[in-house]
Structure formats: C-alpha cells, structure tokens
Amino acid sequence: xxxxxxxxxxxxxxxxxxxxxxxxxxxxxxxxxxxxxxxxxxxxxxxxxxxxxxxxxxxxxxxxxxxxxxxxxxxxxxxxxxxxxxxxxxxxxxxxxxxxxxxxxxxxxxxxxxxxxxxxxxxxxxxxxxxxxxxxxxxxxxxxxxxxxxxxxxxxxxxxxxxxxxxxxxxxxxxxxxxxxxxxxxxxxxxxxxxxxxxxxxxxxxxxxxxxxxxxxxxxxxxxxxxxxxxxxxxxxxxxxxxxxxxxxxxxxxxxxxxxxxxxx
Amino acid sequence: xxxxxxxxxxxxxxxxxxxxxxxxxxxxxxxxxxxxxxxxxxxxxxxxxxxxxxxxxxxxxxxxxxxxxxxxxxxxxxxxxxxxxxxxxxxxxxxxxx
Numbered sequence: 361x362x363x364x365x366x367x368x369x370x371x372x373x374x375x376x377x378x379x380x381x382x383x384x385x386x387x388x389x390x391x392x393x394x395x396x397x398x399x400x401x402x403x404x405x406x407x408x409x410x411x412x413x414x415x416x417x418x419x420x421x422x423x424x425x426x427x428x429x430x431x432x433x434x435x436x437x438x439x440x441x442x443x444x445x446x447x448x449x450x451x452x453x454x455x456x457x458x459x460x461x462x463x464x465x466x467x468x469x470x471x472x473x474x475x476x477x478x479x480x481x482x483x484x485x486x487x488x489x490x491x492x493x494x495x496x497x498x499x500x501x502x503x504x505x506x507x508x509x510x511x512x513x514x515x516x517x518x519x520x521x522x523x524x525x526x527x528x529x530x531x532x533x534x535x536x537x538x539x540x541x542x543x544x545x546x547x548x549x550x551x552x553x554x555x556x557x558x559x560x561x562x563x564x565x566x567x568x569x570x571x572x573x574x575x576x577x578x579x580x581x582x583x584x585x586x587x588x589x590x591x592x593x594x595x596x597x598x599x600x601x602x603x604x605x606x607x608x609x610x611x612x613x614x615x616x617x618x619x620x621x622x623x624x625x
Numbered sequence: 626x627x628x629x630x631x632x633x634x635x636x637x638x639x640x641x642x643x644x645x646x647x648x649x650x651x652x653x654x655x656x657x658x659x660x661x662x663x664x665x666x667x668x669x670x671x672x673x674x675x676x677x678x679x680x681x682x683x684x685x686x687x688x689x690x691x692x693x694x695x696x697x698x699x700x701x702x703x704x705x706x707x708x709x710x711x712x713x714x715x716x717x718x719x720x721x722x723x
Binding site: 400509520 | 634656661662665666668670673
C-alpha cells in the first residue's frame with residue numbers, strides 16, 4: 361500500500377470514527393437525562409462532527425491523487441467532498457471501528473462507550489500533534505483541546521455512575537463488560553496504520569494503548585468498577601465489516617441527501 | 626425530559642467573566658449535584674459562544690436577598706441626599722469614563 365493510499369484510509373477512518381460517534385451522541389439531543397447533559401452531549405457531538413469535516417475534506421483531497429483500489433467501490437475520479445464522503449458512502453465503505461457505531465443505549469452505556477473511546481482518542485490526537493504530515497498536525501492541535509474535555513466529561517460521569525447508587529453502578533459495570541469486546545479493534549493496526557506509523561505520520565497503536573490502559577485503570581479504580589478480562593474481541597470495522605447497527609444509523613443520517621440528491625438549504 | 630432531578634439537584638447561579646480584569650456577571654442558573662458539575666455544566670450551557678474565560682458557580686440557596694417590602698425603608702431615604710453624589714466637583718479635563 362502506497363503512503364498516499366494509507367493516508368487516505370487513515371484520514372477516512374479518523375473522519376468516520378468522529379462522524380459516527382458524533383451522530384450517536386447527537387441522538388441524545390432533546391432526550392438527555394437532564395437539560396444540562398443534553399447540551400453537553402450536543403456540544404461534544406458538534407466537536408466530533410467538526411473533526412470529521414476536517415478529516416473527510418482532507419481524505420477527499422488525498423484520494424483525488426490516486427486510485428483507491430482497496431475500497432470496494434473506490435474509483436479514481438473527481439474530488440469527493442466531505443459531504444460526498446459522509447452522505448454518499450454505503451455501510452461497507454465506512455471504515456470506523458465498531459465501538460462507535462453501537463446504539464447509544466441508556467446513559468451509563470453512552471458514558472462508558474464515550475469513555476473507552478475518549479481515553480483512546482486523546483493520546484492518539486496528542487501523538488498526531490507531532491505528525492510529519494502538516495495537515496494532520498493542524499487538525500490534531502485543535503482536536504486535542506476538544507478531546508481533553510470529552511475525556512474529562514466522560515470520566516467524571518463514569519465515576520459518578522460507578523461510585524453512585526447500586527443501580528448506577530450495576531448499569532455502568534454491565535455496559536463496561538458488554539462493550540469491552542469492542543476495545544480490541546482500537547489497537548489492532550491495519551495496513552494503513554502500519555505504513556503511516558513507519559513513516560512517522562501516525563503513532564504506533566501499541567503506544568496509544570499503554571496510555572489508554574493507564575487511563576482506564578485510573579478512572580475505573582476511582583469509579584469502583586472492575587476492569588473486564590480481555591477475551592474474544594470483535595473486529596472488522598476497519599475493513600468495512602460492521603455490526604447490524606451501522607446500516608440503519610446511516611440510513612437515517614443520509615436519508616435527506618439520498619432522497620434529494622444535491623439538495624442545499 | 627425528566628424533571629425529577631429538580632428535587633435532587635440544587636440550583637446554582639452562574640457568573641461569567643468575559644475578559645480578564647472585568648467583573649463576573651450573572652448569566653443565569655442551572656442544576657447540578659455539586660460544584661464541579663455546576664462548573665462543567667456552566668461551561669456547556671453558558672460559554673458555547675466564547676462568552677468567557679472564568680466561571681463562578683454559587684449555590685442559589687447561599688444567596689440572601691433583600692425583601693421587596695423593605696424597598697421603601699432601604700432605598701428611598703437616599704433619594705433626597707444629592708450631596709452624596711460626587712456631582713459638585715468640576716471634572717479635570719481629560720478624565721474619561723466617569
């Protein structure tokens with residue numbers, strides 16, 4: 361895989377992760393457990409969607425320079441914009457990790473999922489601030505501040521749930537046990553990630569995992585929650601193989617653009 | 626949206642300082658379980674459009690207010706004491722913002 365193609369897949373994945381999680385979080389808008397959290401989730405969703413815009417715009421520009429033969433329906437051609445990439449790709453062309461596409465569940469589940477992702481996302485973005493790719497570096501510098509807050513928010517709530525009532529503890533632990541199997545994929549590099557790690561453009565995921573693991577241990581301890589044992593881990597998202605949940609989510613997200621192609625307002 | 630939290634979570638008054646050196650101004654209120662949550666909620670609710678660089682949160686229950694019925698006794702006596710206003714001095718030239 362050429363460096364350009366790796367960069368395309370990498371930026372696409374970064375964009376997909378942020379976009380899909382941003383969409384999931386936005387599902388709380390108007391349904392938050394309390395007004396203040398409703399607004400907090402909407403803020404976080406907007407941060408993530410903003411990051412997705414940066415990554416997908418860049419991905420489109422990188423892609424235009426070569427033929428992305430690795431994509432199922434990939435073709436060289438005119439520049440795909442952020443909107444083309446977000447609204448006109450099917451489920452199998454999304455290459456986000458499965459963790460971010462799972463349904464939002466109850467608020468404990470949303471918080472646990474966000475926490476597991478944020479604890480990965482922050483060291484990843486921090487590492488990208490020293491990337492040899494200027495554009496990735498620029499995107500990361502802005503994202504680091506946002507993601508620092510996301511992790512603070514999800515950690516705070518995880519501690520409140522874990523160390524809260526019997527019921528909140530039970531729900532948080534259940535969500536944690538259930539979602540744990542989706543964390544393996546975060547740290548299993550695909551070819552694109554390996555190529556870019558070698559080129560000094562992206563960090564080694566093993567390094568990111570160390571920081572993730574330390575954050576997880578620290579916060580779970582404070583939350584009086586038990587870290588699940590590593591067992592079977594789900595994977596496939598990075599190759600476009602998804603859970604049953606991504607398709608319906610994309611259908612909802614894309615329906616306007618699919619029904620009225622090119623519509624603007 | 627659930628409203629049961631209003632029983633459990635106290636009300637906080639939020640003050641935002643827009644620029645260093647200026648006063649913290651009252652911007653509104655919100656519910657939160659404790660001070661830390663109040664400040665984080667205030668960040669999300671009241672500083673989304675770059676309104677501030679510092680937040681104060683005060684439990685609404687800790688604010689004591691004068692009573693409307695005391696208005697006459699409290700404030701009216703000052704009405705006829707114009708000599709308390711520094712309006713009898715000539716302003717030196719070039720002094721601004723007074």
